[in-house]
Amino acid sequence: xxxxxxxxxxxxxxxxxxxxxxxxxxxxxxxxxxxxxxxxxxxxxxxxxxxxxxxxxxxxxxxxxxxxxxxxxxxxxxxxxxxxxxxxxxxxxxxxxxxxxxxxxxxxxxxxxxxxxxxxxxxxxxxxxxxxxxxxxxxxxxxxxxxxxxxxxxxxxxxxxxxxxxxxxxxxxxxxxxxxxxxxxxxxxxxxxxxxxxxxxxxxxxxxxxxxxxxxxxxxxxxxxxxxxxxxxxxxxxxxxxxxxxxxxxxxxxxxxxxxxxxxxxxxxxxxxxxxxxxxxxxxxxxxxxxxxxxxxxxxxxxxxxxxxxxxxxxxxxxxxxxxxxxxxxxxxxxxxxxxxxxxxxxxxxxxxxxxxxxxxxxxxxxxxxxxxxxxxxxxxxxxxxxxxxxxxxxxxxxxxxxxxxxxxxxxxxxxxxxxxxxxxxxxxxxxxxxxxxxxxxxxxxxxxxxxxxxxxxxxxxxxxxxxxxxxxxxxxxxxxxxxxxxxxxxxxxxxxxxxxxxxxxxxxxxxxxxxxxxxxxxxxxxxxxxxxxxxxxxxxxxxxxxxxxxxxxxxxxxxxxxxxxxxxxxxxxxxxxxxxxxxxxxxxxxxxxxxxxxxxxxxxxxxxxxxx
Amino acid sequence: xxxxxxxxxxxxxxxxxxxxxxxxxxxxxxxxxxxxxxxxxxxxxxxxxxxxxxxxxxxxxxxxxxxxxxxxxxxxxxxxxxxxxxxxxxxxxxxxxxxxxxxxxxxxxxxxxxxxxxxxxxxxxxxxxxxxxxxxxxxxxxxxxxxxxxxxxxxxxxxxxxxxxxxxxxxxxxxxxxxxxxxxxxxxxxxxxxxxxxxxxxxxxxxxxxxxxxxxxxxxxxxxxxxxxxxxxxxxxxxxxxxxxxxxxxxxxxxxxxxx
Numbered sequence: 001x002x003x004x005x006x007x008x009x010x011x012x013x014x015x016x017x018x019x020x021x022x023x024x025x026x027x028x029x030x031x032x033x034x035x036x037x038x039x040x041x042x043x044x045x046x047x048x049x050x051x052x053x054x055x056x057x058x059x060x061x062x063x064x065x066x067x068x069x070x071x072x073x074x075x076x077x078x079x080x081x082x083x084x085x086x087x088x089x090x091x092x093x094x095x096x097x098x099x100x101x102x103x104x105x106x107x108x109x110x111x112x113x114x115x116x117x118x119x120x121x122x123x124x125x126x127x128x129x130x131x132x133x134x135x136x137x138x139x140x141x142x143x144x145x146x147x148x149x150x151x152x153x154x155x156x157x158x159x160x161x162x163x164x165x166x167x168x169x170x171x172x173x174x175x176x177x178x179x180x181x182x183x184x185x186x187x188x189x190x191x192x193x194x195x196x197x198x199x200x201x202x203x204x205x206x207x208x209x210x211x212x213x214x215x216x217x218x219x220x221x222x223x224x225x226x227x228x229x230x231x232x233x234x235x236x237x238x239x240x241x242x243x244x245x246x247x248x249x250x251x252x253x254x255x256x257x258x259x260x261x262x263x264x265x266x267x268x269x270x271x272x273x274x275x276x277x278x279x280x281x282x283x284x285x286x287x288x289x290x291x292x293x294x295x296x297x298x299x300x301x302x303x304x305x306x307x308x309x310x311x312x313x314x315x316x317x318x319x320x321x322x323x324x325x326x327x328x329x330x331x332x333x334x335x336x337x338x339x340x341x342x343x344x345x346x347x348x349x350x351x352x353x354x355x356x357x358x359x360x361x362x363x364x365x366x367x368x369x370x371x372x373x374x375x376x377x378x379x380x381x382x383x384x385x386x387x388x389x390x391x392x393x394x395x396x397x398x399x400x401x402x403x404x405x406x407x408x409x410x411x412x413x414x415x416x417x418x419x420x421x422x423x424x425x426x427x428x429x430x431x432x433x434x435x436x437x438x439x440x441x442x443x444x445x446x447x448x449x450x451x452x453x454x455x456x457x458x459x460x461x462x463x464x465x466x467x468x469x470x471x472x473x474x475x476x477x478x479x480x481x482x483x484x485x486x487x488x489x490x491x492x493x494x495x496x497x498x499x500x501x502x503x504x505x506x507x508x509x510x511x512x513x514x515x516x517x518x519x520x521x522x523x524x525x526x527x528x529x530x531x532x533x534x535x536x537x538x539x540x541x542x543x544x545x546x547x548x549x550x551x552x553x554x555x556x557x558x559x560x561x562x563x564x565x566x567x568x569x570x571x572x573x574x575x576x577x578x579x580x581x582x583x584x585x586x587x588x589x590x591x592x593x594x595x596x597x598x599x600x601x602x603x604x605x606x607x608x609x610x611x612x613x
Numbered sequence: 614x615x616x617x618x619x620x621x622x623x624x625x626x627x628x629x630x631x632x633x634x635x636x637x638x639x640x641x642x643x644x645x646x647x648x649x650x651x652x653x654x655x656x657x658x659x660x661x662x663x664x665x666x667x668x669x670x671x672x673x674x675x676x677x678x679x680x681x682x683x684x685x686x687x688x689x690x691x692x693x694x695x696x697x698x699x700x701x702x703x704x705x706x707x708x709x710x711x712x713x714x715x716x717x718x719x720x721x722x723x724x725x726x727x728x729x730x731x732x733x734x735x736x737x738x739x740x741x742x743x744x745x746x747x748x749x750x751x752x753x754x755x756x757x758x759x760x761x762x763x764x765x766x767x768x769x770x771x772x773x774x775x776x777x778x779x780x781x782x783x784x785x786x787x788x789x790x791x792x793x794x795x796x797x798x799x800x801x802x803x804x805x806x807x808x809x810x811x812x813x814x815x816x817x818x819x820x821x822x823x824x825x826x827x828x829x830x831x832x833x834x835x836x837x838x839x840x841x842x843x844x845x846x847x848x849x850x851x852x853x854x855x856x857x858x859x860x861x862x863x864x865x866x867x868x869x870x871x872x873x
């Protein structure tokens with residue numbers, strides 16, 4: 001799947017009436033790097049390339065037609081993801097690079113803070129380096145003499161002045177460098193992510209100094225940062241550059257808001273628009289839809305939390321290492337068919353949260369499911385607070401064998417329905433999406449192995465015991481020919497063919513809805529949102545979703561197409577959704593990510609209520 | 614509070630001085646004898662060469678052979694050392710060039726200046742040899758500053774040329790040490806020019822280092838006054854080298870940042 005990053009212009013909010021003096025004027029600047037010839041460092045390579053006429057071919061435009069103006073007294077933020085050309089534009093402004101096209105005009109003296117400590121020689125002492133660095137930055141000897149004490153005072157290194165700087169901590173080096181660079185009052189100060197070094201005391205001190213320069217001396221400042229919060233706090237204006245193109249120019253507040261929402265994420269322009277429209281639509285009363293976050297302190301904690309969520313006696317606990325999604329999903333299937341709780345553990349040990357959950361649940365039986373052999377399952381079992389009466393260990397070397405063994409274990413107990421799920425290992429997203437159905441239908445999960453596309457053993461088992469097979473993955477992984485023997489044996493095949501994970505999720509939803517209608521079930525009122533890129537703490541979700549009559553919605557916030565698809569799917573239920581459960585901590589689903597779906601669900605609900613009236 | 618200092622030239626000069634002082638400090642940091650090595654080194658080199666070439670390999674009887682040696686070696690070393698360091702100077706300053714707007718000429722020139730300073734220290738060694746062998750200096754030693762000017766112009770020109778070339782083709786770095794070795798043997802440093810075949814003696818006219826070495830020996834060892842022609846030739850080589858080096862450097866420096 002090609003990675004799409006939007007570079008379209010989202011508009012510029014230029015204040016034409018602003019008649020302050022222009023300090024920096026970047027005028028249609030383009031910067032082209034010649035990738036091919038930039039790598040030729042020897043005569044031989046050069047000669048070969050010249051003969052092959054490969055010279056000066058691969059052009060790469062690091063910046064394409066960038067224009068903006070910085071007025072006197074502005075604190076201007078430059079935002080963008082890594083490799084989007086921020087540093088290149090700073091270098092052009094600092095006069096280090098010549099633009100290939102266009103012009104950059106500067107009025108006034110520039111102090112570049114492009115990288116702290118460029119030009120320090122760590123063999124020399126701090127005293128010597130202060131003079132050396134000062135000279136490189138263009139100060140006179142007299143000027144450094146006059147301000148030497150102030151530099152030393154700011155950098156807090158007076159005790160170590162005559163020690164070679166190689167013995168300094170990196171924080172001390174950064175302090176000296178910052179002190180030297182900001183000791184004079186320039187007309188324009190360029191700050192390139194320097195505030196990200198050093199401890200927070202140092203960062204605060206630097207920020208104070210910068211703010212002092214802004215407030216007391218009216219210095220114009222240019223700041224490059226990844227940090228939304230920093231730009232918002234320090235800047236009044238901002239530009240967002242993405243892959244060399246201007247995406248947005250405006251007040252820092254506006255640019256930050258949009259950047260935070262869609263900056264640095266993949267996805268097509270339409271998806272981006274859907275998401276921005278949703279976000280801008282702030283006057284939705286979201287109280288009619290409940291929005292929960294489910295996560296534990298660790299990845300083990302989530303399952304423990306879910307297992308503890310309901311009361312009552314627990315007969316069986318299925319217990320599996322969560323390092324690997326394959327065994328966890330097999331275990332989930334078993335747990336739900338057995339009506340058991342599912343807990344996760346590490347390969348070698350029992351995490352504290354799991355132990356506490358067990359203490360509370362006190363099950364009679366424990367089933368261990370693992371692809372790799374437990375080091376010593378009996379020991380782990382004995383290690384448990386109240387050893388279960390019966391311990392079963394199911395362990396096999398491969399995912400295929402493990403799924404067959406788990407099936408066998410369940411068959412002896414007669415827990416399986418007449419439907420099964422067949423999937424290759426990699427379809428994590430599909431496997432999540434199908435979980436509610438698999439749980440309800442008590443369908444075991446069979447993993448096809450990597451070598452043969454559909455194993456004989458699986459075919460035999462499915463032919464013998466099942467009427468229907470839900471086959472995940474597309475044609476390229478399992479083609480129709482592979483399924484022919486099953487068809488001939490009268491097994492009904494249901495497939496969910498799609499170009500990508502989120503579309504497959506939509507197909508599965510289509511099917512699940514049909515099934516619900518056939519069964520006469522009511523509308524879906526609950527969605528459990530899972531990020532297939534971070535499945536670690538989401539394995540136990542199948543049981544939870546089935547018990548709550550919820551469907552599992554996949555959402556990957558770093559891909560806007562995914563988010564747009566999730567929005568469409570929330571909308572398809574026509575306002576029946578009352579609850580959204582997000583599985584994962586704030587690093588997996590941020591408040592912003594939750595807000596978007598929450599608003600969509602709420603406005604769909606409100607629309608339905610209004611339409612029905 | 615503070616204001617911006619100085620016109621560009623004075624600023625660059627200060628930077629140049631700071632860099633020279635940095636190189637000097639680094640060279641002798643943590644050595645017991647420190648700056649004495651600048652005097653000792655040419656003396657020891659001379660002693661070794663004198664031992665080898667007056668006992669094992671003897672070309673001809675050269676009066677005051679140690680003096681003959683040290684004069685040739687020190688002036689040649691000025692050129693070879695400054696071009697060697699000057700050549701790598703831009704590449705070594707990558708981090709600065711990429712980050713600060715700075716006059717790039719400073720880097721090769723600084724290396725030449727640094728080795729000029731070293732040359733001045735080796736003059737002390739020359740003085741010691743003169744005292745040891747009881748060689749009376751004449752008023753002709755006063756021509757020395759002119760010779761230094763010629764040699765510095767010549768070395769600076771080569772350094773700029775090589776520094777610019779090395780940015781584009783790192784091969785130059787390897788090639789130049791070979792050239793310097795060949796040049797050492799092609800210049801009459803430890804043998805008299807008379808032992809060369811006739812055509813090579815004629816060719817020596819086009820060897821700038823031959824002129825500088827001869828000039829140096831004339832004023833320090835033989836007490837000859839250099840003629841106008843000799844001065845013009847030395848100056849011409851120096852100026853030509855400097856002009857070419859400067860022009861090439863200026864033409865290429867804008868694109869350095871893309872290649873370093």
